[in-house]
Amino acid sequence: MTHIRPSWPHGARRGPSLVRAAVTAIVATALIGTPLAHAQQGDSKGKGLPVLRDAEIEQLLRDYSSPVLRAAGLSRQNIQVVIINDTTFNAFVADGRRIFINQGALWQSKTPNQVIGVLAHEAGHIAGGHLSKMREQMARAQTQMIVAMLLGAGAIAAGSRSGSGVGQAGMAAMSAPQEVIRRTLLSYARQQEENADRAAVKFLNATGQSAKGMYQTFRRFADEGLFATHGADPYVQSHPMAAERVAGLERLAHASPNWDKEDSPALQLRHDLMRAKIAGFTQRPDAVRRAYPGSDQSLPAQYARAISTYRHGDLRAAVAMVDALIRAQPNNPYFHELKGQALLEGGRPAEAIAPLRRASQLSGRAPLIEILLGQALVASSNPAYAEEAITILRNALVREPEMAIGYVQLAMAYSRKGAYAEADLASAQAALLRGDNKTARDLATRAKSRFAVGSPGWVRADDIVSTKPGKSNN
Ligand SMILES: [Zn+2]
Structure with a gap:
């Protein structure tokens, strides 16, 4: 199911150079921790964040986010959840239109409810207009800072003229206001965090969901923050986890009638399959085997091993493993997609067409899968497929206009027919x-x-x- 070549950048064994999804440059806003600086590392050309594209995970995140976004009154804003290919835990809002979440946060979250809680919290930031308020606050702070420095400079000048020790006092006057301003901004950021927590609990209550997952996640980071002096997860820096804040959240979350409500088994399975996919695509084979040993015959474990085998082992074994998954869930579009992708990347595009057609059909024509199908049609070198590839790719590109690989395939299909x-x-x-x-x-x-x-x-x-x-x- 994943559109992987362009989208799952790490460790693509075969596969040409990686194409990064073009994401417009984002204005850094947070002053504390600057999660963006972290997310953008390794991107010296500023072409955008290393975004992961995957039809299955994106669909799951839409299913996680849409009820809370509706409860937040944000359903008309068409807010997207974007997955960043980074193993650390982080989630943040950068432009009021998109919620960014690291694949590391998805991997580390054991239940749907934990991810939904994080998304609800970010929705709280968007609904509260926190980004623009923070920008205003920073602009004001900057003005205060300049005024303070001018006053300090005046004091130094006065001190040096009088020949007294006032010059020293002037230096102190210069640095002290900066500290005060830094603290003001920090406490302002903390206030925003508490507001976002409160809003998130409200959205979760409105949708009949528990805030337990959000509390569990924040509690974990609050504990971590106590011990980790540096090298802490970026999430702690972007979301200061003061002890009072977490205690407040616990009271609030506990008071909800939904506290003990659990995710449905079907949703938990989709979540586990998502985590298995992340492991299979991004972790080394030995790490995958440790997390999903052969004794584990669950679907997620089979999924993780099948992906890892296709990425690092032999195609024939991988296809047999995916076939077993398809027998267990014949209508899961993403198992068919995986089979098609493995065959396509294994140099057998003609055989990839049938499973990708099935995947496309079962997924309701997910554009990322359609682009993969178009790619298989083009790569099969059958001129009879060129026209179909053009139709499929053009339709997919209307919905995914930033997928450069789709245009590359389209160009090939067009030149096939002259x-x-x-x-x-x-x-x-x-x-x-x-x-x-x-x-x-x-x-x-x-x-x-x-x-x-x-x-x-x-x-x-x-x-x-x-x-x-x-x-x-x-
Ligand atoms: Zn926050």
């Missing part, structure tokens, strides 16, 4: 998404010369030709 103008245009769009504006303009210029002047393709190519040159990364 539609070179369309092929150039699709390649130009892929280059644009990669941030390679120069190549994009060159290809779009060639596409323009091949299209009839004023035709829709010509107009789109013309748009790309007029892209600002300064933004190119290459």
